[in-house]
Amino acid sequence: xxxxxxxxxxxxxxxxxxxxxxxxxxxxxxxxxxxxxxxxxxxxxxxxxxxxxxxxxxxxxxxxxxxxxxxxxxxxxxxxxxxxxxxxxxxxxxxxxxxxxxxxxxxxxxxxxxxxxxxxxxxxxxxxxxxxxxxxxxxxxxxxxxxxxxxxxxxxxxxxxxxxxxxxxxxxxxxxxxxxxxxxxxxxxxxxxxxxxxxxxxxxxxxxxxxxxxxxxxxxxxxxxxxxxxxxxxxxxxxxxxxxxxxxxxxxxxxxxxxxxxxxxxxxxxxxxxxxxxxxxxxxxxxxxxxxxxxxxxxxxxxxxxxxxxxxxxxxxxxxxxxxxxxxxxxxxxxxxxxxxxxxxxxxxxxxxxxxxxxxxxxxxxxx
Amino acid sequence: xxxxxxxxxxxxxxxxxxxxxxxxxxxxxxxxxxxxxxxxxxxxxxxxxxxxxxxxxxxxxxxxxxxxxxxxxxxxxxxxxxxxxxxxxxxxxxxxxxxxxxxxxxxxxxxxxxxxxxxxxxxxxxxxxxxxxxxxxxxxxxxxxxxxxxxxxxxxxxxxxxxxxxxxxxxxxxxxxxxxxxxxxxxxxxxxxxxxxxxxxxxxxxxxxxxxxxxxxxxxxxxxxxxxxxxxxxxxxxxxxxxxxxxxxxxxxxxxxxxxxxxxxxxxxxxxxxxxxxxxxxxxxxxxxxxxxxxxxxxxxxxxxxxxxxxxxxxxxxxxxxxxxxxxxxxxxxxxxxxxxxxxxxxxxxxxxxxxxxxxxxxxxxxx
Numbered sequence: 001x002x003x004x005x006x007x008x009x010x011x012x013x014x015x016x017x018x019x020x021x022x023x024x025x026x027x028x029x030x031x032x033x034x035x036x037x038x039x040x041x042x043x044x045x046x047x048x049x050x051x052x053x054x055x056x057x058x059x060x061x062x063x064x065x066x067x068x069x070x071x072x073x074x075x076x077x078x079x080x081x082x083x084x085x086x087x088x089x090x091x092x093x094x095x096x097x098x099x100x101x102x103x104x105x106x107x108x109x110x111x112x113x114x115x116x117x118x119x120x121x122x123x124x125x126x127x128x129x130x131x132x133x134x135x136x137x138x139x140x141x142x143x144x145x146x147x148x149x150x151x152x153x154x155x156x157x158x159x160x161x162x163x164x165x166x167x168x169x170x171x172x173x174x175x176x177x178x179x180x181x182x183x184x185x186x187x188x189x190x191x192x193x194x195x196x197x198x199x200x201x202x203x204x205x206x207x208x209x210x211x212x213x214x215x216x217x218x219x220x221x222x223x224x225x226x227x228x229x230x231x232x233x234x235x236x237x238x239x240x241x242x243x244x245x246x247x248x249x250x251x252x253x254x255x256x257x258x259x260x261x262x263x264x265x266x267x268x269x270x271x272x273x274x275x276x277x278x279x280x281x282x283x284x285x286x287x288x289x290x291x292x293x294x295x296x297x298x299x300x301x302x303x304x305x306x307x308x309x310x311x312x313x314x315x316x317x318x319x320x321x322x323x324x325x326x327x328x329x330x331x332x333x334x335x336x337x338x339x340x341x342x343x344x345x346x347x348x349x350x351x352x353x354x355x356x357x358x359x360x361x362x363x364x365x366x367x368x
Numbered sequence: 369x370x371x372x373x374x375x376x377x378x379x380x381x382x383x384x385x386x387x388x389x390x391x392x393x394x395x396x397x398x399x400x401x402x403x404x405x406x407x408x409x410x411x412x413x414x415x416x417x418x419x420x421x422x423x424x425x426x427x428x429x430x431x432x433x434x435x436x437x438x439x440x441x442x443x444x445x446x447x448x449x450x451x452x453x454x455x456x457x458x459x460x461x462x463x464x465x466x467x468x469x470x471x472x473x474x475x476x477x478x479x480x481x482x483x484x485x486x487x488x489x490x491x492x493x494x495x496x497x498x499x500x501x502x503x504x505x506x507x508x509x510x511x512x513x514x515x516x517x518x519x520x521x522x523x524x525x526x527x528x529x530x531x532x533x534x535x536x537x538x539x540x541x542x543x544x545x546x547x548x549x550x551x552x553x554x555x556x557x558x559x560x561x562x563x564x565x566x567x568x569x570x571x572x573x574x575x576x577x578x579x580x581x582x583x584x585x586x587x588x589x590x591x592x593x594x595x596x597x598x599x600x601x602x603x604x605x606x607x608x609x610x611x612x613x614x615x616x617x618x619x620x621x622x623x624x625x626x627x628x629x630x631x632x633x634x635x636x637x638x639x640x641x642x643x644x645x646x647x648x649x650x651x652x653x654x655x656x657x658x659x660x661x662x663x664x665x666x667x668x669x670x671x672x673x674x675x676x677x678x679x680x681x682x683x684x685x686x687x688x689x690x691x692x693x694x695x696x697x698x699x700x701x702x703x704x705x706x707x708x709x710x711x712x713x714x715x716x717x718x719x720x721x722x723x724x725x726x727x728x729x730x731x732x733x734x735x736x
Contacts, residue, residue, distance in 0.1 A: 004472055005525050006471055008474075010615060021432065021435040023438060063407075067389040230623055
């Protein structure tokens, strides 16, 4: 009796995971975190209407969800002024990234992203055997011009760009992204991850035609909508690409209560305004805590703030470890020089107080 | 501006889907179904404790679910007397089937299943370029001996077998499956789909060692546990294979309320007994309705009954259409000669009454 015969690609993949979850860290330290500020979840929660819709939908959880996500796609189409045929709904942006990589990338195909950008995208590219080419951030921002130039050099099929950016919180005007598209090589698809765009300044959304075959925009209910645990993301793109997802997606993969919750969340614009206001306050608070400790907060168009700890990655990691040890869950960028920062998600005043209380000792320990 | 450059495999895939959902049919007919008896969902619903756990978990839906599914995997491990390292949790069995096919199958690899067995497995095999080899049912049962012999002939990497079977409801003693394993060729993995085993006769579960590298058993909360809309399936296998899923799965793909619901459902054995009893009653009722109409119900170890309509597939399809037209959602097997049957899921007395009321007219219309 021998083991299953894995594909050569599967054999070659490492057993690493994109992220260690906070629950794993809690089990390791034997205690719950006091403040959960590391995954850019929305501590402010979902719309109460969305929460009620999810609770009510439990009565129907014995039924599979609609595999077409019809009602949600129609509502999203109305919201964005496009057709439902321009919308694909999936198990979070993570799930959709896996599908789009699978549609385009086979072993050896070139893909471009920024050094230190979203690791789950890289996980999927590696998982389908793609060759990742990385360009550095410029002034803590992803650089469309460099990304697209590299895409031309390596004949990339796919390029990833988050706007606003995670983990730095930086952003470009949407019009600048659109202008840069002219340098995207023909036949290269841009995955424009707009996960945080609902809390970005006006004009950050890329004003593209939905029929433009050069890009797919990714959106989510996990961030400003406060439904990370529901797993609802969606892509907006030309009909041909949207239709291609039907060749590979898990048609019955969506949770039925999540479908109902997302629909209700989309309709509650007042809650979104409320959360945006809370995010703005929390960003200010994080910035002020950083400055009170002699650190530099970076401007942010997201629901988190990258704090420049002023030294190298080892120092920032020591600060992070000091925070974790005190029960404050935060994360940090992976690549230099962005890894001189820690990344702190927006929270309620009590979460911010806990962070403020823990940061001085974490810094002192890191300096000693 | 040209379209994205899909892989040759993606280009070759049809845009078909494994199943048309009942919601799609409801939209087409402009009316809701009176009885939803086509997808083998559990109309009896989830454990009230599971429902309450899901409603309560909405409070925490702003958080991603634990990507390790730690608590659920531990509980499942305890339940099955194995280690948590022998359990992988995923977005329904459908999601897990996709992952296991991806781990083993690359274009041209041989895979074996039964003609007319679960189409979503076939969808995944086609989606990764595998070559499907099909063997016929024998006496309306999948035949392990033939499946494994064909696997040897074609050097299959993977073979699929459901016990109990869907769509026929037939079954084998688990010990017979284990005995047949000796003829499974070395290096071929058996996917043993036990989705319906909780309502099958004692002895249907395959009594295998969890360290046996020759198979993975698939289980679900979608059937007898009544949580199809939650999307929670799991696989039980040797540690090496379970670990390999971590190379390709969507680590943050699980809905957080679903994790909580499955944990509560697993602990409510009284509800499972209640549902088993309801299923047994409903099977008897379906059988009696069939006989009242001169049709032959097949024995069933599942939460549905295949009814032999006594003629060919075209006739059974006409009966099915007649039921659909009267608001009774049912499905039927895809392949001859099993497609002489319609497949009716167990329901509450009111659902069964609606089926009983509709069947005579559907039969009359089919005969005319």
